Each structure stands twice: as C-alpha cells, then as structure tokens.
Amino acid sequence: MLRELPSDEDRQILQEAVRGFFADLSDRAVVVTAQLWKQLAAQGLTQIAASPAEGGLREIVLVQLEAGRAACPAPLADAGLVNLMQPAARNESPALRAFLDDLHAGEAxxxxxxxxxxxxxxxxxxxxxxxxxxxxxxxxxxxxxxxxxxxxxxxxxxxxxxxxxxxxxxxxxxxxxxxxxxxxxxxxxxxxxxxTEREVRDLLAVAAVAEDARAFGAAQRAFEQVVAYAGERCQFGQPIGRFQAIQHKLANCHIALRAVQLTIANAAAQYDLEAAPWRWFAAAALATAASSLRRVSLETHHAFGAIGYSEEHEAPRHFRQVHVGVLRYGGQRSPVEQLASHFLDRDGDVRFPEYDLGPAGNAFRREVRAWLDTHWSGERRDRHEQLSFAEREYDREFARALGATGWIGLNWPKRFGGQERGAFEQLAFMEEMERSGAPRAGAPVQAAMLQVYGTPEQQQRYLPEILHGEAIYGMGYSEPQAGSDLASLKTRAVRDGDHYVINGQKIWTTTYWGEYMLLATRTDPNASPPHAGITMFIVPMTTSGIIIRPSETMYGGTFANVFYDEVRVPAENRIGAEGEGWKVLTGALATERGFIGGGIVLKVAHMFELLCEYIRTAERHGRPMRRDPLVRARVGALAAEIEAGRRMMVHCAEQVDKGETPPDEAAVSKVYSGELMERFGEIALDLLGPEALLSEHSPGAILRGRIEQMLRHSLMWVISIGTNEIQRSLIAQRGLGLPR
The missing domain is CATH 2.40.110.10 (Butyryl-CoA Dehydrogenase, subunit A, domain 2)
Structure with missing residues (x-):
C-alpha cells in the first residue's frame, strides 16, 4: 500500500520557504555552523522524510536543489537519508531514538x-x-x-x-x-x-540522486546568473546576449538542464510511489546528470568570461559543487552499466519501462495495442515491411481502417466528430503506433488549422475526410528564397472575382501526392511587416496548372518542386481572412511542434530496442558483442539520452493537458530529439561497422538497413519544421528572455 505523501502544492510551499530562508542569508558562500544547523532544523529541514507526512525523496531532492543554489554545504541530504531509512523501526534502542530526536531538533x-x-x-x-x-x-x-x-x-x-x-x-x-x-x-x-545488501544498494542510488539534485541546483543558479549577465553586458555596442553564438550556447545549456531536471524529478517520484522500475529511472537520471551538468558548468563559465574566474563571484562555488556532486557517489560509470545491463543481459522483448499514463492513458494503450495486433500484424504487416521506404510512408487501406476507429480525431472536439481525449491518451496512441511500425495517417496540422480558423462550410467538407482516413494533405510552405525565413515567401495569390489566381513555386514539398495542398501565398506584396501579407489556401492537387517535379531524397523518400501556373482556386478555399495567413500558419506549426519531439524520440527508442536485440546475439571476432566494454558504455549512455528525450515528451504532454503549448518548450523537445536521432545513427554505425551501411534489400543488411536509413532520415528532422538553429534562437529569446 502506497504511503500518503505530500502533494505538489505542499512541495511548492516547501520550495518557496527554503528559497526564502536562503535568500535571507549573505550572498557569499554559506558557512555551516551549529547555529545555522539549528536554524535549518527550525525550518523543519532536518525532519524531511522522517515520516510519510514529512515527505520522501522528492522533498529531499527539492531541499538539495535549493541548497545547491545557495552554495550551502550543510549535510541536509545525509539527515534526510537517515530519516528515509526509518532506523528506529529496525532498532528500538533508546540511544538511537535520542539521536534522531536531537537530529530533528538541530542538536545533532x-x-x-x-x-x-x-x-x-x-x-x-x-x-x-x-x-x-x-x-x-x-x-x-x-x-x-x-x-x-x-x-x-x-x-x-x-x-x-x-x-x-x-x-x-x-x-x-x-x-x-x-x-x-x-x-x-x-x-x-x-x-x-x-x-540487506539490496537495501544498501538502493539507498546508495537514492543518495546519488539527492547529491545530483544539489549539483543541478548549483548549475541552474549559475546559468540563471549568466543569462542575466548576457542581457546586460555590452560589447561592440550591444548586449552580448544578442549575439547568436551566445544565444545558441545558452539554449544548449537550457536544453541540457531541462533533461537533468526532468529525469531527476521522475526518479524521485518513481521511488516515492514505489514503482517497480524506479531503479532504472534513477540510473537514467544519474547518467544524464553526470554527462550534462559538467558540460553546462563549463559553458556557463565560457559565457561569463573573465568575470567568472573571480572568487568574489558565485560562479566558482557552483562550478566546484557541480563537479564534486556528480562524482561523489561514483559518477556515470555505474548507472551507465546498469542501463546497459537492462538492454543487453536479459532475454526476450526488452523495452524501455512504460510510463504510467494515468487510468485513461493506460487503458487506451491496451486498447490500441489490441487493435494493432488484429489490424497490423502477421502477413499484412510483413508484406508492408518488404516495401521500399518510400512505399512504406503511407498506406491508404490502413488509413481508412484507422479512420473507422475515430482515433484520427483522438484529441478533436466532439463537435467536429472527435473524441476529446487527453494528451496522455494521445501519447499512448503515438507510442503504440511507433512501436508497431504502423504507417502514418491523418493530417493533424491541417485539422487543427481548420478547427480554429476554418469556416463552418470548410469544417463540414474537409474535416470528415481527414477523420475517416480518406484524405491527406501536403504543406506548401518553403520556397527557393524562403525556408526558415518564411515571411519572405513570394508565391502570389491575386483575387479575381470569386477565385484567386496563384502563381509561384514551392520546394522540398513532401506529401505532394496527397489529395490537397495547404498552401501559403502572398496576397499583399507591399505589406509591412512582410508576414502581414500572407494568406493560406486549401488547394486540391487535381487543379489545373499544378506542375509536380518529384525528386528522390537522400533518406529514400521523395519530395517535389511544385509549380503553380495560373492556378485558379475558389475564394471559399481561403483559410482565415486575407492577410491572416501568418497567424493561421504559425498556430498550426506550434501545435505540430508540441508533439513533434515526442514522435522523433519514440522512433529512436524503438530503433534502439531493435539494435540491442541484435547486439544480444551478435558476435565480433568470435566474442559476444554484448560483453564488449565499449559497446556496453555506448549502449548505456544512449539509453540515458533517450530517456531524457522521453521525459521531455511527457513534459510537453503535461503542458498540453493543462491547455498550454509554450513554443520554447516544444522547441527544446524538437531540438533535443532531432539531434539525438543523428547521434544514435552515428553511434550505431560505430558499434556495428560497415555491415550497418548496407541498405534495405542488400544481402547481409543488419536490421534490413534500418539504422543507416534512419541516419539519413535524421537530417530532415533537424532541418524541417523550423531548423534547429532557428529553434535555438526561439528558446533563447522567448524562453530565456535574451534580447532579439
């Protein structure tokens, strides 16, 4: 039976109280004295985890985080860990009871x-x-x-x-x-x-999580200071925070810190909730912290420049705390080996631990899994997997079958025929679809756009086609001179009575073979700012005047140059008012980015599981690959990186569930996951050697060439839907508040 633990609101109150206490101290390094210890005890901090009402590892982590921010070396975690052990329940000696009473009172x-x-x-x-x-x-x-x-x-x-x-x-x-x-x-x-031996090993993992939390607090505090410094420090006549190099450096730090924050918080929660895989989550958090916090600490000092060298500044204290903290209980080696063992030393279908998605999410996961076992398995699935990558991209028969379930409209409002399911049910759906290798279906961006900005007539005509899996859309955005700078697009749409006449060119257009194109055009060439003159249209791809010139992509699919030559589109196909296209377009992209990072990391996680399945039985030079120390180190480190991406995915789902889609948080997930896919591909090739370069249908191709194909495909995810460089600028400016 689970212990009744403090609520999130209780933890928020505790964190504010601890931060306020430390804020009242000198801004110089905190010196631990008997008097300070008694003050900490008076705040209740020596009683953390002494009983269920006093919390558990989450409360210890929270206190440690604040101690790290304040550069406080008091052994608060040690007191919390002794409390967590509940020693009085194992030994009822009066001396032990007196020690615990003195500890809680600040006398010990x-x-x-x-x-x-x-x-x-x-x-x-x-x-x-x-x-x-x-x-x-x-x-x-x-x-x-x-x-x-x-x-x-x-x-x-x-x-x-x-x-x-x-x-x-x-x-x-x-x-x-x-x-x-x-x-x-x-x-x-x-x-x-x-x-017991097992209990001591578990407590050691708990202690390491607590110590890494203090290191995280130190790194976070120094990072916040350098962000503020970058907004004020002027060089060459402007704040250094306006320089792209600084913005992207700090965006990288922010992404790394978010990975540590989310994995530590999850490990602590899993422990408190007595979840079976808590040890796995703890190992992932420890490996992530060990690899990320020191890198952030170094980059923070790079941005500070010479001012960070001075012992009068806080930065040196935090630099030391980060390095001591992540190494105090052994650093990265042990957790990485634990993660590697999970994937390489077990038989059967070894996967990442499943998240508890709540009653509705868990039930829906089972429902989707059962449906896929019936509709996407056996000969049907095998036949599809023998196709080339380009042919596997879309399956109209499967799309219509999925459309019959209503799941294409999983999160749509009921007034549009949707099911109004929550973000965690959507996440469960994404997980199962990716794990089964099912082809994509639906048009989520276009559906969201129509639901918000479409006319009632457009909604009645187009949404049912999407919902039933009968139509798919391309997105006509990029042009030869308008990629990331989409506001500079030049494709013209000129009003002519009840129609618009469209002329122009779109490039890198995927899904050009769909029923419709969602087309961005310019209706006002003189608009200021330029994005004010953009208008969106739904264009049937059978319309006269559309010329398609396909091109094979390096990842095995296709995109096309699409030319629009005197293409006449009814005015009723315009989405939103004339000149409102930028608002329509960016709103749709924000919706897509909210889950795009999660979709990418699920692809990587599934391919990683397949890679480990191969390694478990493979040999190199007559020796099992899974026993190679280098292989184990790379596999364990990759598992930690993927887990961090999964936590970002869940974090985005939590925000969507609250009705929020912060663009900077979606960008964090997208940047991290896209580059993770690249790293995964490169590391897998290093481990497997030249055989992994053999493509699908080549004799001897490992995993039918999927790994090298994913590496080629990964480039697209770093570039598309806003390049990662653009996303880093968004993170720096909107998320960190650096000057534009």
Missing part, C-alpha cells in the same frame, strides 16, 4: 558514508571489530563540525557513532577549497541497525 548533525559499498573504491572502508567501529573514510563533508557519523559496514548494517574520542578528521581540500575530510574511526557504536 550527522554525515553519512557508504564506505566500501560506495561505487568509488576510494571512498574508504569500515568494519565492526572488537566492539568498536574501525574505519577510514574519504570525501566526508563537514566532518569538522558534525556530532555523529552514520557508516555502512559489512553485514550489512548502519553504524552510528559520536564524534570525539576515537574519531579524527584530516582536511582534504577538493578543487582548491576546504570542506571535505578524511576521517579515521576507532570508537564504540552508539547504535547498529541491520540492512
């Missing part, structure tokens, strides 16, 4: 060591011998002022000793500053609490 302060259980062999050793605890421990924080030490010994057991006689501490400065100690112990225990 403890430092925790896992000793030989730590992943880092340099952390020290400890054992009970002759009635005493004998130990030599490294990397102990605040050892000069703590009143007690809590140390794990073989058995295993947690041993608590008082500092004083028999305990000596030798300073061991780290990264040029004091605060860390080597401790030697030969003293009688105050109390001994039994544990």
């Amino acid at each position: 302060m403890t430092a925790l060591s896992f000793a030989s259980f730590d992943h880092d062999g340099a952390a020290g050793w400890a054992q009970l011998q002759g009635g005493n605890l004998n130990a030599e421990l490294a990397f102990i924080e605040s050892a000069d002022i703590v009143t007690h030490l809590a140390v794990f010994v073989p058995g295993p057991a947690l041993v608590i000793v008082k500092t004083g006689e028999g305990v000596t501490a030798e300073p061991t400065p780290m990264m040029g500053k004091p605060g860390w100690w080597r401790v030697r112990i030969d003293a009688p225990p105050l109390a001994t609490v039994p544990f």
